Amino acid sequence: MFKFVHCADLHLDSPLRGLSALSDAPAEEIRTATRKALQNLVDLCIAEGVAFVVIAGDVYDGDWEDYTTGLFFSRTMARLRDHGIQVFLIRGNHDAASQISRRLTLPDNVKEFRTDMPETVKLDDLGVAIHGQSFASRAVTENLAANYPPPEPWMFNIGILHTAAEGQEGHEPYAPCRVEELVQKGYQYWALGHIHKRQVLHSDPYIIFPGNIQGRHVREEGEKGCTLVTVDGLAVTVEHRNLDVLRWFTCHVDLSGAETVEDFSTLVQGAIAEIADEHSLYRLALRVVCHGQTALHGDILDDPERYVNEVENAASVVGGDHIWIEKVKFETTHARADGLTAGMDVEGLNGRIMQALQRAEEDEDFVNDFLRHTKGLQGSLRDYLQSPDATRVDSTEDVARLLEDARMLLLTMMTKGGVHR
Template sequence: MVQFIHSADLHLDSPFIGLKSMPEFIWQAIYRSTFDALSKLVDIAIEKEVDFVCLVGDIYDSDDRSVKAQAFFRNEMERLKNKNIPVYLTHGNHDYIGNQGLHLDMPENVIIFGENPETYWLTTKQDEKIALTGFSYTKRWITERKISDFPKKLRQADYHIGLLHGFSEGLESEHGKYAPFTLMELKSKQYNYWALGHIHKRQHLNMHPPIVYPGNTQGRNSKETGPKGCELVTITDTKEQIDFHSTAAIRWEKINLSIKGVVNLDTIYTTIQEQILSKKNTEYSLFISVTLKDTEMLLEGVRKKIIQGELLEALQQVAKEDYFVWVYQIEFATVNIENEQYLQLFPEEWQKALVEVEEEINFNELTNSFFDYTEISYLLSSRDSSYRQKIIERAKNQVKSLLTIEGSDEIEN
């Protein structure tokens, strides 16, 4: 039997751009979160007394890795060294191997794979021979099929593990299609386990042999929702067992909240507060986006306060504590506004505007200015069709809200 930790995409010292408008203690918590996730991973490895740890790419958030991140990582690796736990590490597209003169040396228990697929050997306490094959990126974009250079399972190995930071062809993902491979190519190698990295969503692509993306250890933005962590892998001659262990100090979640029949401000404020209290726990903090649906009865004055961010500001008045819930966004569910009476006044113009803005070229021209600002470009990293449609739907809903408010004001006057 062999037991090990499989993790990837730690992104230590991730900048979390665009999230500084919050209380200092919350900012500090989210800044520390990638570091805390690594410490939790090491705690798990030590507690379980694993044979080794696999870290499959993007240990750091950029090739210009900070000295702080490197020193922190080295200290955590020292903890594993003191317990005689080796670490097999590959670098990915974010932290590719660049100027070695700017890198801190790692403890001797950390084995770093080179530019081309190579194999390292480990003999466990049970005298089992483990072969581990992988490679590190030496540039940000690798389009070659590195999988072609991985050997077939070596006969002298009791277990053969593959480490591959890359893109599974046929997988729907916003991530770059680096070091591409197919499941058939992986299976043809006859390895006992494929430890993948690069895709931040946890996915088991195959069960026998296990081919696994563990996801990242800490969600870093609103797209990376739900539990984040690492895999505890146990393999014997007859079976494989994979157990997920959470490492994230902060989770991102989205809540769809029906406020059917709600009219006034106090009721909606109380309703959201009750949701917040129900989410609090003593294991991790939460960043929550609230989407309000069934809002037909809501007073337009209340709707206006939500659009202008007043309700959000009120909910963000939170006390300092170890485990908090932070509401970072409140929005209305998208609605079909094509049949609204006020749009019937200019149906041709409305449809023409929609057709024009939905075209990729026009959409990109309209949004290019946002991508020119480095402070927010990280949050706007994708302009594919699904992203484009989501933005357009939000804009349509905003138009509805604004026109309704203006119309109600005219009636009152």
């Protein structure tokens, strides 16, 4: 029986986007979150007595600003060496050979797989064969897995691969491959990286994305960590283990029926407390999204700063300095929205605009044309769309949402301006 840890996407020293500008957020704690998560990984490996660690790409977030990032990683790997733990890693798209200009010699317990072809390392004492190939450049579009070697007979075969597999929203389609193709390779475990959300693609054999070890922005929500694998004869068991030190969540607050600021505060506190109670051992970074039909809609539009600070205050009441508000978004509508629509003059300007919005949503040709033009535009805005705040339009549902937003904006303008034509 032996154990190993499978992790990926460490993104060492990657900034936690959205918190660094907050005056009350401790900058040092934010800056070092990925380092603390890696230290937690090493602590776990030592405590569990694992034989080795596999890292499926993206140790680094890109080229180092200086040598401190590399020195930190080397020191943590040396801790593993001192406990007899080996490390097998591949480079991914963020730390591909062409992306990193500075280099340091890593401790001798670390094996980095070559970039020009797949490579196999055998651990004869454990009966393990580990196969892997690093990215030579950032954008690897060919199927690397197709060239991985056949399994070594009578050994436990592990494939390490940085890949988008069959495609994942929000991730570049690097080193694409089919799940069935990996199954047919005949390995006993596939250690994947690149996708930052934990996913078990297959269970016999296990094909797993462990997710990244520390969420870095609101699109990387929830628990983050690694996979602890136990091999006992023919039996393979996997466990997710948390490593993160700060967790991101979107906190949805339904303001339907809220009529006073006190109602608002009570509802926000309740929604925040629900998340805080479930994750009481962790610092939290929350994006609060307020929605619903409410009599407060006009007040929120008139004085959003007050309501943002009410949210900040609610977070302090619930969690003190353990909860930070990354952003507050208001997606409320007027409590009288349905009545305004029903009483609208269909021949007036607002009525004609509202009818045009309705026809657009029902017009399949319009929606398809809109998506086609948007796809081309999004291609030229690739860097912007990497932002956690970016709005993508990739589906008919996205178009419907934009049209509904336009409808609500029109109703809001009518309410605030007294226009009802």
